[in-house]
Amino acid sequence: MELLAHPQALGWVAVLLALGLLPQAAVAGPGLSVAFAVQVALAMLYHPVAAGVIAFLGALDLHRLRRRPLTVWWGCGLALVTVTAGGAVFHLVAGQDEPLARLLPAFVACAVLMWLAGVAAMVAAARFEHGTPPRQVLARMNAASPYRFPATFPGMGWFGLPVARLYLAEGFWPVLLLLGLLLYARTMCLKAWSQRGRLVDLLERERRVVAELREVNRGKEQFVAVASHEMRTPLTAILGYVTTLRRQPIDDPAARDRFLEIVERQAQRLLGLVETLLTASNLEHGRLAARFDWASVEDVCQEVVEGLGDDRGRVRLDLPPALPRLLTDRRCLGQVLGNLLENAVKYSPRQQPCELGVRPDGDRLVLWVRDHGAGIPRSELERIFDRFYQVDDSDTRPVTGIGLGLHLVRELVGVLGGTIEVQTRPGAGSRFTVVLPVRHPDARPPPAALAAGAAARETRPSGT
Ligand code: ADP
Secondary structure, three states: OHHHHOOHHHHHHHHHHHHHHOOOOOOOOOOOOHHHHHHHHHHHHOOHHHHHHHHHHHOOOHHHHOOOHHHHHHHHHHHHHHHHHHHHHHHHHOOOOOOHHHHHHHHHHHHHHHHHHHHHHHHHHHHHHHOOOHHHHHHHHHHHOOOOOOOHHHHHHOOHHHHHHHHHHHOHHHHHHHHHHHHHHHHHHHHHHHHHHHHHHHHHHHHHHHHHHHHHHHHHHHHHHHHHHHHHHHHHHHHHHHHHHHHOOOOOHHHHHHHHHHHHHHHHHHHHHHHHHHHHHHHHOOOOOOOOEEEOHHHHHHHHHHOOHHHHHHEEEEOOOOOOOEEEOHHHHHHHHHHHHHHHHHOOOOOOOEEEEEEEEOOEEEEEEEOOOOOOOHHHOOOOOOOOOOOOOOOOOOOOOOOOHHHHHHHHHHHOOOEEEEEEEOOOEEEEEEEEEOEOOOOOOOHHHHHHHHHHHHOOOOOO
16 A cells, blocks of 8 residues: 555655644634645645545544534545545646646646535535535635735645645755645734734724714713803893893882893703703713602602693603612702603794503503604704704704703613613604603612601502
8 A cells, every 4th residue: 555655655644634733713614724734745746535634534533523523524524525535637638747837727727626626525524514505605715815815825725736746856854844834824914914904993983982982072062052052041031130130120019020030031941951961971971869758749740740830731640550669869850850741842843732640560660751742853862862962953043942851851761770662653653652660770878768668658558
């Protein structure tokens, strides 16, 4: 047998076994294999069957044999078939000692055939193992590395020619040196590829950060413009009325009261704005610590409606009797309902009523605010909860606001352990639904409040 006649053939088996043990970097496509170059050289150097047997033995991955015997035998069989077939084609066209002009076409035919056989085997394995259609496997290989896919194996196969010639001319040790150099070049190449991938990722992340910063900057500029406009309006009104009151004494007490009422309302509006900004800042810096206590939802709803001033008459309250008391942060809940109700009033015609309703649902409470106003375009729903975001619609925009209301609502609902969703139909109105736990899971009410809460619950027929 040729293997025994050439004891150095066992050296090739050892080389292939060692190459199989080296960790392969995960490169898409068929990979960048030095072992392929050795297989091509074998196909040129030995009788096809002997070359196939050497490749078969060299592909025996003893490490994985126990865990994945089928995969290992598949790999061995594949090496046997491809190298035998490659060798047969090579020897059919030329012999190993012939001049380069005759050697080259034989070598190319051999390398390409072996590569095609390797790809076909990979496609067959994917079909057999996962049922993936061949076209899809090829498309995936190609998409993952369009230029590397057809280039890697045949590219590496080219080294088979110098390896075989060097072996014939100089013997085994220079070949080992060449293979060592090849491995080094391959490692460098893979490192460069992976670094390139990492750099591309970094660049992409950098681009995203820059885009986000630009957006934040734009938002800030817009915010300064909108907020100063919002503050200027009530301040101008306050100054105007105070100046009038100072300049000319007003004898009519009713007129004076009306003036003072306007000043008070505008000051309240200013205070509301400042509170909104403070809450937003506290939320952003994680300084908003919720204070949980037992609260009556009815009371919170009444207060919120009262806070609407002249518009309170437009709100219809839908509160069933005997609602459970909530263990929650009363102030946050008031701000959530207040903002939703203000929007409902703001974004619907003056003659249209709005609704604030509550329903118990097991250990949760469902609260909703409904209006019959302009509604919100579907395309805007994703963004209305963003900071400083305002729908750019001239039909609804003459109204006031700084684009922080819904953002605060969403954040505060999160603090209260609840969820919020919106249903809306342009032209038909919107309904914001908030679902809150009756008892916040993290809530630790003070002992006195706990006792009071328990007592209050006992006095209610359907208490918590
Ligand atoms: P703003 O201060 O502008 O009211 P919000 O954060 O409260 O800011 O709301 C964001 C945007 O969502 C508003 O600019 C408005 O266009 C839209 N919006 C909020 N609530 C309603 C509603 N009930 N009906 C129609 N549009 C609404």
